[in-house]
Amino acid sequence: MKKRFCFLLVLTVSSLSTKVLGQSFTRPITDTIIFNHHTGGDIDTLDRSFLLNTSMLPGTGFTNYTGIPNLSILSIYGNYQSYGFQPLLDQMQFSGLPHLGFFYSFGSKGVQTIHTDYQQKFGKSTLMNLVLDRNSSNGIIRNSNFTKSNFRLYLNKDAGRYKYSVQARYAQNKTNLSGGLSESPQEVSEYVFIAVNNENAFSESKIGQVLFTNKFSLAKDSSVIDHGFVSYHSFNILNRTFQEQNILGYQNPVNFDSISTSDQFQVNEISNGAGYYFSSKRFEIIGSFLQDYSQLQNLGWFTSRNNYSGKLKMKFQWQKFNFKNETSAVVFNQTNGLSSVHQYNPQKEQDLPLGYSKNTVQWGLNKFFIVGKFDLSNSQIALYQGFLKGNTYLYPNPQFNSDPYARTKRMDASMDFEYEVLSWLKIQSSTDYLRILNGVLWNGSFWGKWNPNYSIDIIQSKITVEARFKNFRIEPMVTLSNGLENLPEFQAGSRFSVTKRVFDAKKMKLLIAFEAFYTDSYQLMSYDVRVDNWQVAGVGNRSKQRYFMNTTFGFEIDEFRFFTKIENFQSLWNREVYEIAKDYFSSPFLVRLGITWDFFN
Numbered sequence: 001m002k003k004r005f006c007f008l009l010v011l012t013v014s015s016l017s018t019k020v021l022g023q024s025f026t027r028p029i030t031d032t033i034i035f036n037h038h039t040g041g042d043i044d045t046l047d048r049s050f051l052l053n054t055s056m057l058p059g060t061g062f063t064n065y066t067g068i069p070n071l072s073i074l075s076i077y078g079n080y081q082s083y084g085f086q087p088l089l090d091q092m093q094f095s096g097l098p099h100l101g102f103f104y105s106f107g108s109k110g111v112q113t114i115h116t117d118y119q120q121k122f123g124k125s126t127l128m129n130l131v132l133d134r135n136s137s138n139g140i141i142r143n144s145n146f147t148k149s150n151f152r153l154y155l156n157k158d159a160g161r162y163k164y165s166v167q168a169r170y171a172q173n174k175t176n177l178s179g180g181l182s183e184s185p186q187e188v189s190e191y192v193f194i195a196v197n198n199e200n201a202f203s204e205s206k207i208g209q210v211l212f213t214n215k216f217s218l219a220k221d222s223s224v225i226d227h228g229f230v231s232y233h234s235f236n237i238l239n240r241t242f243q244e245q246n247i248l249g250y251q252n253p254v255n256f257d258s259i260s261t262s263d264q265f266q267v268n269e270i271s272n273g274a275g276y277y278f279s280s281k282r283f284e285i286i287g288s289f290l291q292d293y294s295q296l297q298n299l300g301w302f303t304s305r306n307n308y309s310g311k312l313k314m315k316f317q318w319q320k321f322n323f324k325n326e327t328s329a330v331v332f333n334q335t336n337g338l339s340s341v342h343q344y345n346p347q348k349e350q351d352l353p354l355g356y357s358k359n360t361v362q363w364g365l366n367k368f369f370i371v372g373k374f375d376l377s378n379s380q381i382a383l384y385q386g387f388l389k390g391n392t393y394l395y396p397n398p399q400f401n402s403d404p405y406a407r408t409k410r411m412d413a414s415m416d417f418e419y420e421v422l423s424w425l426k427i428q429s430s431t432d433y434l435r436i437l438n439g440v441l442w443n444g445s446f447w448g449k450w451n452p453n454y455s456i457d458i459i460q461s462k463i464t465v466e467a468r469f470k471n472f473r474i475e476p477m478v479t480l481s482n483g484l485e486n487l488p489e490f491q492a493g494s495r496f497s498v499t500k501r502v503f504d505a506k507k508m509k510l511l512i513a514f515e516a517f518y519t520d521s522y523q524l525m526s527y528d529v530r531v532d533n534w535q536v537a538g539v540g541n542r543s544k545q546r547y548f549m550n551t552t553f554g555f556e557i558d559e560f561r562f563f564t565k566i567e568n569f570q571s572l573w574n575r576e577v578y579e580i581a582k583d584y585f586s587s588p589f590l591v592r593l594g595i596t597w598d599f600f601n
Helices: 002-011 045-053 398-402
Strands: 099-107 112-122 126-137 146-159 162-176 202-217 226-245 260-279 283-298 301-318 321-335 338-341 355-364 368-380 407-422 425-437 440-442 447-449 455-469 472-482 490-502 508-519 526-528 533-535 546-557 560-567 590-600
Touching: 226 283
Parallel strands: none
Antiparallel strands: 099 112, 099 590, 112 126, 126 146, 146 162, 162 202, 202 226, 226 260, 260 283, 283 301, 301 321, 321 338, 321 355, 355 368, 368 407, 407 425, 425 455, 440 447, 455 472, 472 490, 490 508, 508 546, 526 533, 546 560, 560 590
């Protein structure tokens, strides 16, 4: 069995993606902005997007209606890998004329959402994209407000045989941490008047990132066959600060900050690499060698890691068949002065080289699309393991000391399917599988390894049917999960919407939508504010079975759209018994108002 699993680990790897209800997950996103382009998509796209943000506390969105949640929130770097920090885009958007679009929404509980994007082509060779996102909320109890900011810049230049691209972003996530309610009332109307465990603790995480890529062509005519050299350069900064007064008793009185604490760390990462590429109309391959250096600084304590790796990227396209592969393997590793050259031994699973492989296969006909993803990663334990009491970093777990090259193995696989049965009927289905071996979790005191013989195996299947009848659309869905008690085993719901153009000129388009969803009971996790992380083992409590109902009204005129959405309005007539386990907050009754506007010069 181990040999078979090792073989699979070497051959496959893929990352799970979150699918928005009703969104086509198999068709590529357009990279060209045309005259009738709308920021945020169709008239109901923004309305749908809020389905993934029903929780008022960042980090609890892993129990949503779509796809296996991003379990990276369980890892040491979870805060940076979760949806709180949006990743860089895979491709830029082209606009022959300058385009500026934005949407803004606000509502009760101090909810605000701002998005702005700008695209422009300068001359014949330079393309620039700017994207700005900002989300904030006052929360539903004291000291639970948060603010998320994401700024991204993309710049491409094509000067004949020389091309370069720059990708940069700055993101900030500030969250006030209440520690939950100091009491657990069975039924309340206003959380704001109930005492919380901590009124001053907060966490602030930041990312600064710059990626610079150069491409030098050696071909005289690159329109048919092109080849040449590439170079990669990147610099990342990760920073997190946690501050609080000594109310929850986290600080050790032996240390200098027994009254209050300001624990913080910063990780600096520098990467450089170079390689050779060959591309034709249907095929592209890039081979490169990279050196990555990481340094952790926590007050006066430093540690570092140095990796030398080889990377191979391939892409093949034939008619409507696409295949992509990206594989990376570390050939030399140095951590805290200890060095190791990785030699693969197929008889020993633990000797798999550090690295990853990502594979995507896509195929489609006129009415049929299918996408398969297979990802595998064999990663070294993260650079830091925190024992955050009074600004001290310790390694109390002997497993880390005895095995400095301990690794976590993760395999992700997904299959997405879309079929247009009739002109008015479409079926979408997805199956996701996740397996983690030798994982590292926070156990309440320090980061500890799972038993090597124990694994997490999660499988989730979802099916959505979209039926259109003239101006009316109905979208029922069902999701089944198995393998982790912290996820609901059964989720079901449906969306009903009506769109219609009105008045003689038919320039105004109206939208009325209604949503109803049910979520089965699941085991709650416990949350530790010190490390901004969750414990899979949970606290022994289970959530109640929950259902949610939302309604939306909106209209569209040319490039201007307006919408109002009422979330969780079932609480108006059904006095809900609120369940507030520590750091789990009920989704409140919420009213959102929003506009979207695209400007063209």
